[in-house]
Amino acid sequence: xxxxxxxxxxxxxxxxxxxxxxxxxxxxxxxxxxxxxxxxxxxxxxxxxxxxxxxxxxxxxxxxxxxxxxxxxxxxxxxxxxxxxxxxxxxxxxxxxxxxxxxxxxxxxxxxxxxxxxxxxxxxxxxxxxxxxxxxxxxxxxxxxxxxxxxxxxxxxxxxxxxxxxxxxxxxxxxxxxxxxxxxxxxx
Amino acid sequence: xxxxxxxxxxxxxxxxxxxxxxxxxxxxxxxxxxxxxxxxxxxxxxxxxxxxxxxxxxxxxxxxxxxxxxxxxxxxxxxxxxxxxxxxxxxxxxxxxxxxxxxxxxxxxxxxxxxxxxxxxxxxxxxxxxxxxxxxxxxxxxxxxxxxxxxxxxxxxxxxxxxxxxxxxxxxxxxxxxxxxxxxxxxx
DNA sequence: ACGTCGATGTATCGAGCCGATACATCGGGT
DNA sequence: ACCCGATGTATCGGCTCGATACATCGACGT
Numbered sequence: 001x002x003x004x005x006x007x008x009x010x011x012x013x014x015x016x017x018x019x020x021x022x023x024x025x026x027x028x029x030x031x032x033x034x035x036x037x038x039x040x041x042x043x044x045x046x047x048x049x050x051x052x053x054x055x056x057x058x059x060x061x062x063x064x065x066x067x068x069x070x071x072x073x074x075x076x077x078x079x080x081x082x083x084x085x086x087x088x089x090x091x092x093x094x095x096x097x098x099x100x101x102x103x104x105x106x107x108x109x110x111x112x113x114x115x116x117x118x119x120x121x122x123x124x125x126x127x128x129x130x131x132x133x134x135x136x137x138x139x140x141x142x143x144x145x146x147x148x149x150x151x152x153x154x155x156x157x158x159x160x161x162x163x164x165x166x167x168x169x170x171x172x173x174x175x176x177x178x179x180x181x182x183x184x185x186x187x188x
Numbered sequence: 189x190x191x192x193x194x195x196x197x198x199x200x201x202x203x204x205x206x207x208x209x210x211x212x213x214x215x216x217x218x219x220x221x222x223x224x225x226x227x228x229x230x231x232x233x234x235x236x237x238x239x240x241x242x243x244x245x246x247x248x249x250x251x252x253x254x255x256x257x258x259x260x261x262x263x264x265x266x267x268x269x270x271x272x273x274x275x276x277x278x279x280x281x282x283x284x285x286x287x288x289x290x291x292x293x294x295x296x297x298x299x300x301x302x303x304x305x306x307x308x309x310x311x312x313x314x315x316x317x318x319x320x321x322x323x324x325x326x327x328x329x330x331x332x333x334x335x336x337x338x339x340x341x342x343x344x345x346x347x348x349x350x351x352x353x354x355x356x357x358x359x360x361x362x363x364x365x366x367x368x369x370x371x372x373x374x375x376x
Numbered sequence: 377a378c379g380t381c382g383a384t385g386t387a388t389c390g391a392g393c394c395g396a397t398a399c400a401t402c403g404g405g406t
Numbered sequence: 407a408c409c410c411g412a413t414g415t416a417t418c419g420g421c422t423c424g425a426t427a428c429a430t431c432g433a434c435g436t
Contacts, residue, residue, distance in 0.1 A: 002422080018385050026327050027339055029320075030346025033287075039422050041387055073385070096395090099221075110338035132217075139214050150298035151215055157356055158218025161349070168345055190393080206414050227393050229416055261414070284424090377436100384431075392423080402413070 001105060002035055002043050007052065007078060007086035008109045014056045014077035017044055031104030044076060052082035086112075093121050098128040119176050126169040133162035189293060190223055190231050195240065195266060195274035196297045202244045202265035205232055219292030232264060240270035274300075281309050286316040307364050314357040321350035 009015065009023045017040060025034040047053045056075035078086070090106065090113050097106050103125045110118050136159040140152070147155070197203065197211045205228060213222040235241045244263035266274070278294065278301050285294050291313045298306050324347040328340070335343070 016385075017387095026331060027335070029327060030324060030342045033423095036423050036425095037385095037387075038389080038424070043421090045387095104342065107342055108339050111336040136218060139217060143214060147215070148299040151296050153360070154218045154292065154296055161352075164349075164352075172341070204414075205416095221394095224394050224396095225414095225416075226395070226418080231392090233416095379434105379436090381434085382432095385429080387427085389426085390424095392421105394421080395419095397418085398416085400414080403411095405410090406408085 001102060002039055003047060003052075004086065004089045004109075005035070005105055006040075006043060006047065007082055007089070008105075008112065010053060010076060010078040011083070011086065011112065014075050016073045016075045017041060020044075020076070027108055028105065031108075032101055047082070048076070050081075051079060052085050053077065054079050091117055093117055093124075095124065097121060098124045103128075115176065115180055119173065119180070122169055122173050122176060126166060126173065129162050129165050129169065133159060133166060136162060189290060190227055191235065191240075192274065192277045192297075193223070193293055194228075194231060194235065195270055195277070196293075196300065198241060198264060198266040199271070199274065199300065202263050204261045204263045205229060206261075208232075208264070215296050216293065219296075220289055235270070236264070238269075240267060240273050241265065242267050279305055281305055281312075283312065285309060286312045291316075303364065303368055307361065307368070310357055310361050310364060314354060314361065317350050317353050317357065321347060321354060324350060 005024055005028065006020060009020055009027065012023075015023065017037070021034055021037065021040055044053070048055065053076045056077050090109060093106065096102060098121075103121070106113070106121055113121075136155055140155050140159065193212055193216065194208060197208055197215065200211075203211065205225070209222055209225065209228055216222075232241070236243070241264045244265045278297060281294065284290060286309075291309070294301070294309055301309075324343055328343050328347065
C-alpha cells in the first residue's frame with residue numbers, strides 16, 4: 001500500500017522522505033491519517049534496494065561545504081523499473097483493493113489509471129459497500145432487540161454512510177461510462 | 189483495542205473464541221471488519237495469563253443434552269479483575285480514543301460508560317473531526333489547482349463525510365446533555 | 377549577541393493487527 | 407456413502423503505528 005503511494009507521489013517529481021510524507025498527507029488526507037515515519041523510511045530503503053527508486057544526484061554546485069553536515073537530505077526519484085512496477089500494481093487491482101483504505105489510495109491515483117481499470121475498481125468497491133450495507137440492514141432487523149441503544153445508533157450511522165457511498169459511487173460510475181462513450185465517439 | 193472489545197463482549201456472558209469474533213463482528217460491523225483470529229487467539233491467551241478472563245468450568249448437567257454438547261471448545265468468562273480493568277480502560281479515554289476505530293469501539297460500549305465520560309469522548313471526537321474537516325477545506329482552497337480531478341473529488345467526498353459526522357455528534361451531545369439535566373432534575 | 381522554539385529532517389524499535397494457512401469436527405444435503 | 411459449508415483452535419510472516427532519539431535551521435524576542 002505505502003509502496004504504491006510512494007511510487008505514485010514520486011511520479012510527479014523527486015522528493016525526500018519528509019516531503020513524501022507531506023505530499024501523501026494532503027493527497028490522502030480524506031481517507032487516512034499520514035503514514036508514520038516508522039513505515040515510510042524502511043519502505044524507502046527497501047524500494048531503493050529493489051531499484052524502484054534511486055537517490056537523486058545532488059547538483060555539484062550546491063554541494064560546497066559539508067562542514068558539520070552529518071546527515072544530509074536524501075532525495076529520491078522514481079526509476080524506469082519503478083514506473084513499470086507502479087503500472088503493474090495499479091492495473092492488477094485484486095479484490096483486496098476494495099477495502100476502505102486501499103480503494104482510497106487507488107482512487108487517488110485514478111489520474112494515472114486506465115479507464116477500464118477505473119471502472120472495474122469502482123464497480124468492485126460498490127459491490128463491497130453494498131454488501132456491508134446489506135449486512136448492517138440485516139443486523140438491524142435480525143438482532144435489533146438484542147442490542148443496546150448506542151450500538152444501534154452506531155449501526156444506523158454506519159448504514160447511512162454506506163448508503164451515501166453507494167450513491168456517490170453510482171455517480172462516479174455513470175460519469176466514467178459517459179467518458180468512455182464520448183471517447184469512442186471521438187474515435188469515429 | 190481488541191482487549192477492550194473482548195472484555196466488553198464477555199461482560200454479557202461467557203463465550204468461546206469463535207463466538208467472541210462473531211459477536212464483535214455484529215457489534216462493531218459498522219466501524220470495522222472483523223478482528224482476525226491471528227489477533228484474537230493470542231490476545232485471549234494473554235488475557236487469560238493476566239487473569240482478566242478465565243476458562244469456564246463446563247457444567248456437568250449441561251453436557252448431556254445434544255444442544256449444548258460441544259467438543260473441545262474453550263469457553264471464557266470475564267473475571268472480577270477483568271471487569272475492573274475494563275472499567276479502567278473505558279474511563280481513561282485518552283486522546284488516542286478519538287481515532288475512527290478507537291472511537292467506534294468506545295462508543296459501542298457507551299451502555300457501560302459513565303455519562304460524563306461519554307460526553308467527554310463525544311466532544312473530543314467532535315473536535316478531532318472538526319480539525320480534519322478544516323484541514324480538508326484548507327487543502328481544497330489552498331492547493332485546489334495543483335490536484336487532479338479525482339483527488340479533488342476524494343477530498344470533496346471526505347469533507348462531506350466529516351461534515352455529516354460533526355452534525356451527528358452534535359445531536360448525540362445535545363441528547364447526552366438533556367439526559368444529564370433530567371437526571372439532575374430527578375435527583376431534586 | 378544569545379537562547380530557544382517550532383518546523384524540518386532521518387532513523388529505529390516494540391507492539392498490534394491482518395491475511396494466509398493448517399488442521400479438525402459437525403450437521404445436512406445429494 | 408460422500409462431500410461441503412459452518413464451526414472451531416491455532417500459528418506465522420509481514421505491514422503499520424506510536425514513541426523515541428537525534429540533528430539542523432530560520433525566526434523571534436530580549
